[in-house]
Amino acid sequence: MNRQITASTCCYCGVGCGVLIEHDGERILGVSGDPAHPANFGKLCSKGSTLHLTGDLTARALYPELRLGKGLARSRTDWDTALDHAANVFAETVAEHGPDSVAFYISGQLLTEDYYAFNKLARALVGTNNIDSNSRLCMSSAVVGYKRSLGADAPPCSYEDLELSDCVMIVGSNMAYAHPVLFRRLEEAKSRRPQMKVIVIDPRRTDTCDLADLHLAILPGTDVALFHGIVHLLLKEEWIDREFIEAHTDGLEELEALVRDYTPQSVSELCGISPAQLRQCAEWVGTSPSFLSLWCMGLNQSTAGSAKNSALINLHLVTGQIGRPGAGPFSLTGQPNAMGGRETGSLSNLLPGHREAANAEHRAEVAAYWGVEQLPASTGLTAIELFEQVRSGKIKALWIACTNPAQSLPDQNAVRAALQACPFVVLQEAFRTTETAAFADLLLPAASWGEKEGTVTNSERRISHVRQAVVAPGEARPDWSITVDFAQRLEKRLRPGQTSLFAFKSPAQIFDEYKLLTRGRDLDLSGISHELIDQLGPQQWPFPSGATHGTARLYLDGVFPTANGRARFIADPYLAAKEQRDAEFPLTLLTGRLRDQWHGMSRTGTAAQSFGHVSEAQLSLHPDELGRHSLQSGDLVSLQSRRGSLIVAVASDDSLRPGQAFLPMHWGDRFLKGGVNTITQPAFDPLSKQPELKYSGVRLEPANLPWTLFALVEGDVQQHFETLRPLCEAFSYVSLSLAGRERPALLIRAASLAVPEPAVLHAIDQCLGLSEGPVLTYDDPGRSIGKRVRIENGRITAIRLAGETLAQHWLQNLWLEGRADQELRRWLLAPLSAPPGNASMPAAGSKILCNCMNVSQGAICTGISSGLDLPGLKQKLGCGTQCGSCVPEIKRLLAAAAQPLAIIS
Numbered sequence: 001m002n003r004q005i006t007a008s009t010c011c012y013c014g015v016g017c018g019v020l021i022e023h024d025g026e027r028i029l030g031v032s033g034d035p036a037h038p039a040n041f042g043k044l045c046s047k048g049s050t051l052h053l054t055g056d057l058t059a060r061a062l063y064p065e066l067r068l069g070k071g072l073a074r075s076r077t078d079w080d081t082a083l084d085h086a087a088n089v090f091a092e093t094v095a096e097h098g099p100d101s102v103a104f105y106i107s108g109q110l111l112t113e114d115y116y117a118f119n120k121l122a123r124a125l126v127g128t129n130n131i132d133s134n135s136r137l138c139m140s141s142a143v144v145g146y147k148r149s150l151g152a153d154a155p156p157c158s159y160e161d162l163e164l165s166d167c168v169m170i171v172g173s174n175m176a177y178a179h180p181v182l183f184r185r186l187e188e189a190k191s192r193r194p195q196m197k198v199i200v201i202d203p204r205r206t207d208t209c210d211l212a213d214l215h216l217a218i219l220p221g222t223d224v225a226l227f228h229g230i231v232h233l234l235l236k237e238e239w240i241d242r243e244f245i246e247a248h249t250d251g252l253e254e255l256e257a258l259v260r261d262y263t264p265q266s267v268s269e270l271c272g273i274s275p276a277q278l279r280q281c282a283e284w285v286g287t288s289p290s291f292l293s294l295w296c297m298g299l300n301q302s303t304a305g306s307a308k309n310s311a312l313i314n315l316h317l318v319t320g321q322i323g324r325p326g327a328g329p330f331s332l333t334g335q336p337n338a339m340g341g342r343e344t345g346s347l348s349n350l351l352p353g354h355r356e357a358a359n360a361e362h363r364a365e366v367a368a369y370w371g372v373e374q375l376p377a378s379t380g381l382t383a384i385e386l387f388e389q390v391r392s393g394k395i396k397a398l399w400i401a402c403t404n405p406a407q408s409l410p411d412q413n414a415v416r417a418a419l420q421a422c423p424f425v426v427l428q429e430a431f432r433t434t435e436t437a438a439f440a441d442l443l444l445p446a447a448s449w450g451e452k453e454g455t456v457t458n459s460e461r462r463i464s465h466v467r468q469a470v471v472a473p474g475e476a477r478p479d480w481s482i483t484v485d486f487a488q489r490l491e492k493r494l495r496p497g498q499t500s501l502f503a504f505k506s507p508a509q510i511f512d513e514y515k516l517l518t519r520g521r522d523l524d525l526s527g528i529s530h531e532l533i534d535q536l537g538p539q540q541w542p543f544p545s546g547a548t549h550g551t552a553r554l555y556l557d558g559v560f561p562t563a564n565g566r567a568r569f570i571a572d573p574y575l576a577a578k579e580q581r582d583a584e585f586p587l588t589l590l591t592g593r594l595r596d597q598w599h600g601m602s603r604t605g606t607a608a609q610s611f612g613h614v615s616e617a618q619l620s621l622h623p624d625e626l627g628r629h630s631l632q633s634g635d636l637v638s639l640q641s642r643r644g645s646l647i648v649a650v651a652s653d654d655s656l657r658p659g660q661a662f663l664p665m666h667w668g669d670r671f672l673k674g675g676v677n678t679i680t681q682p683a684f685d686p687l688s689k690q691p692e693l694k695y696s697g698v699r700l701e702p703a704n705l706p707w708t709l710f711a712l713v714e715g716d717v718q719q720h721f722e723t724l725r726p727l728c729e730a731f732s733y734v735s736l737s738l739a740g741r742e743r744p745a746l747l748i749r750a751a752s753l754a755v756p757e758p759a760v761l762h763a764i765d766q767c768l769g770l771s772e773g774p775v776l777t778y779d780d781p782g783r784s785i786g787k788r789v790r791i792e793n794g795r796i797t798a799i800r801l802a803g804e805t806l807a808q809h810w811l812q813n814l815w816l817e818g819r820a821d822q823e824l825r826r827w828l829l830a831p832l833s834a835p836p837g838n839a840s841m842p843a844a845g846s847k848i849l850c851n852c853m854n855v856s857q858g859a860i861c862t863g864i865s866s867g868l869d870l871p872g873l874k875q876k877l878g879c880g881t882q883c884g885s886c887v888p889e890i891k892r893l894l895a896a897a898a899q900p901l902a903i904i905s
């Protein structure tokens with residue numbers, strides 16, 4: 001076997017870590033951090049380091065599939081037929097209903113070259129601005145914040161500022177989970193310089209708070225009030241930089257007048273924190289030699305997202321903390337190439353090179369460069385508006401690329417109705433298993449991580465060369481190539497006989513055309529090429545032609561890219577979130593991330609390792625809230641919002657306040673019937689149009705579902721997923737997950753009000769391999785109980801418990817341990833299973849804390865009780881020695897164990 005190493009990048013978050021892919025040209029065999037990459041210097045997090053274990057081939061789209069009529073199944077076709085059919089439908093739709101009757105919904109996970117090809121296709125060829133990206137759900141409020149306050153969409157900082165700062169404020173970001181490698185850099189910096197202050201602002205006490213000197217658990221949505229309260233104190237105490245304000249800013253008077261009312265007392269009441277906490281925060285912000293802020297979805301995904309971003313940037317302008325080492329407002333991008341999307345104009349209101357679609361001069365510049373008469377002046381639709389217009393029938397052909405709107409958009413009932421109603425849905429996607437794939441009339445298989453080439457820009461404006469390691473499986477093709485091939489066919493129909501706008505033969509050629517559109521703009525990257533990155537390594541823009549190195553920091557001279565060169569204070573008042581808790585919906589649902597899952601789980605959801613830390617969907621509630629609802633951990637509830645409901649198990653979690661609930665954003669309909677976004681709201685920010693995915697009013701009702709089912713089957717989990725998930729539609733509650741490492745298995749927990757038809761169980765048993773062969777059975781038809789366990793070579797390989805599932809955790813543990821000896825067999829299917837000991841409960845500590853070294857919480861707790869400290873645990877168990885993602889949780893266990901016993905007098 002010819003083992004090779006290809007340097008590329010991780011395909012998950014906006015940190016943009018460099019990876020070394022080990023492969024044999026056909027298969028990816030391993031992955032490690034690239035020591036030469038300046039984003040991570042060889043480190044990877046738990047997601048990046050398991051990349052090679054994800055992306056199961058059986059989940060991949062391998063060849064084009066076409067449905068020739070609604071209600072029919074898709075069938076395999078060839079690329080020519082697929083793309084000609086798509087070109088015919090798009091051309092006919094445009095001819096009959098106009099260019100704005102079609103739309104493109106693309107992704108922050110595309111490469112820059114893919115984005116550019118799509119933009120040119122939509123705007124220059126089709127003539128529509130109906131091209132938006134899932135970055136609308138992620139970063140569009142940060143885009144507006146930067147542009148309104150500083151004049152351009154440009155994060156001004158570098159990652160090394162995390163190490164240089166004296167005061168770091170992390171707002172609305174569980175950085176320990178969402179940007180782990182950067183968080184490790186911050187942890188190391190703080191351990192070297194303990195005097196560095198870390199402030200975390202988050203309604204939940206997340207792992208990120210373990211590093212905090214001050215945690216402000218503000219009430220959800222009150223960030224603007226908090227920032228105004230801080231400015232109030234900064235002004236009052238003269239913790240400001242008058243010289244900077246006078247030389248480089250406009251608009252302080254208006255802000256000063258506004259924040260007068262944001263007294264410590266009123267802010268304390270609005271935000272639910274003490275005046276002393278507020279004052280401490282303001283003092284550190286105002287008196288630290290350098291101040292850096294980091295933020296993510298907690299600010300952006302809000303109906304006040306733009307106001308929150310600008311209110312935070314105000315803190316930097318009033319203190320002059322921008323344009324120098326260790327200082328500045330630094331938005332962390334969620335997706336690997338959200339920045340590339342912003343640069344290439346991949347939001348409906350933008351054009352390439354940080355231009356505006358509404359600006360006639362900008363349109364004329366791009367049209368002239370592309371050699372077309374004009375670009376469309378009509379307002380393009382943003383994500384939520386776009387799917388509303390699909391539902392209303394105005395959009396008749398929709399092209400979706402590399403994203404999963406049937407999982408990720410809010411108000412899923414409306415989104416799925418839109419996709420169902422759309423006459424023609426094209427899905428360009430690497431995975432055939434996503435929720436959206438079910439709605440595709442045409443499925444086009446796309447190359448995935450390690451299989452394609454191009455560039456990405458990370459959060460610090462650094463452009464990396466993404467290199468191909470292996471050939472894509474089946475007939476999958478790189479996204480740029482699919483887009484260009486379709487565009488070439490469409491232009492034959494829309495502008496016959498004219499010179500092609502899409503004569504691209506490689507991604508490098510696309511990049512070279514694109515980069516000249518940035519010349520003279522704030523992001524000027526005209527000096528960068530694929531070859532230059534290969535020579536010099538990843539580079540930060542601006543990097544104009546002739547430059548020899550990139551630009552680490554912006555605005556060093558205090559000159560901003562506004563009309564007069566001055567930054568602007570924005571004085572937006574605090575507005576309460578639109579959907580407040582009320583008598584009907586008395587709880588606030590928050591959403592966020594898990595440590596080892598990524599977005600809609602199309603990739604991480606294929607690997608059992610990703611489920612070791614959190615195994616299945618659970619709704620977290622404060623213990624007092626559980627008590628108030630007479631619930632215990634594991635009980636099922638009906639979670640209801642104004643838009644829909646779902647059934648989910650609850651878990652006790654004191655990191656939340658009473659009155660709040662938390663459900664991770666990852667669980668779509670495949671894994672949790674309905675999916676989290678059945679609940680979330682589509683209301684959006686008036687400027688950024690970014691929806692309020694973080695915050696919904698909800699209520700809980702008991703789920704009276706007496707009939708329960710548990711099933712486990714090892715083997716080809718994707719195949720089992722595909723056959724078993726549709727059968728589970730018969731149940732009200734359905735939760736699927738994966739378990740195991742060497743022998744992965746699919747797990748199903750389900751419940752319903754009534755006993756299902758025997759045919760349903762029969763079909764499930766057939767899929768589980770429990771209809772024949774070495775299967776132990778127990779049936780009690782009078783009580784609708786039926787149990788099956790398959791034992792092969794002395795090991796359990798499949799389980800189905802129906803009507804009574806008390807032994808589910810015990811049997812799952814036996815399966816995991818590979819045990820099914822004679823002694824145990826008499827217990828396996830006993831009526832009202834009463835297995836030995838307390839085995840009806842989940843195995844204590846079975847949760848995997850350290851995914852890299854496969855170390856469970858139980859093993860770590862045993863180590864702690866034997867007297868081991870963190871270095872001792874690392875040495876003895878290996879936990880925390882690789883990516884470090886588990887270290888905050890281990891520290892918490894150590895701290896809990898160190899609590900002195902209460903002395904009762």
Ligand code: SF4
Nearest residue numbers: 010012013017045048
């Ligand atoms: Fe990938 Fe983790 Fe790096 Fe993000 S921090 S790019 S997920 S390895």
